Amino acid sequence: xxxxxxxxxxxxxxxxxxxxxxxxxxxxxxxxxxxxxxxEPSFFTQNYLDWKxxxxxxxxxxxxxxxxxxxxxxxxxxxxx
Numbered sequence: 001x002x003x004x005x006x007x008x009x010x011x012x013x014x015x016x017x018x019x020x021x022x023x024x025x026x027x028x029x030x031x032x033x034x035x036x037x038x039x040e041p042s043f044f045t046q047n048y049l050d051w052k053x054x055x056x057x058x059x060x061x062x063x064x065x066x067x068x069x070x071x072x073x074x075x076x077x078x079x080x081x
Contacts (some may be wrong), residue, residue, distance in 0.1 A: 023060065
């Protein structure tokens with residue numbers, strides 16, 4: 001599948017999405033990657049339903065913090081080159 005939008009254009013658009021939409025996108029991408037690797041998509045669907053039984057917001061916050069830190073570190077590396 002050919003992309004008409006660059007990652008550089010896509011990332012700012014993703015940043016302004018509500019948290020629930022961001023989670024849907026993450027789950028979609030994980031599912032797509034799993035299918036490419038031959039992993040049954042229902043495996044992820046079932047696990048997601050298990051997550052919903054618990055309050056996963058603290059895990060999501062931790063992941064968001066880690067992603068922000070990684071982005072910051074990547075920017076620092078890029079700026080130092």
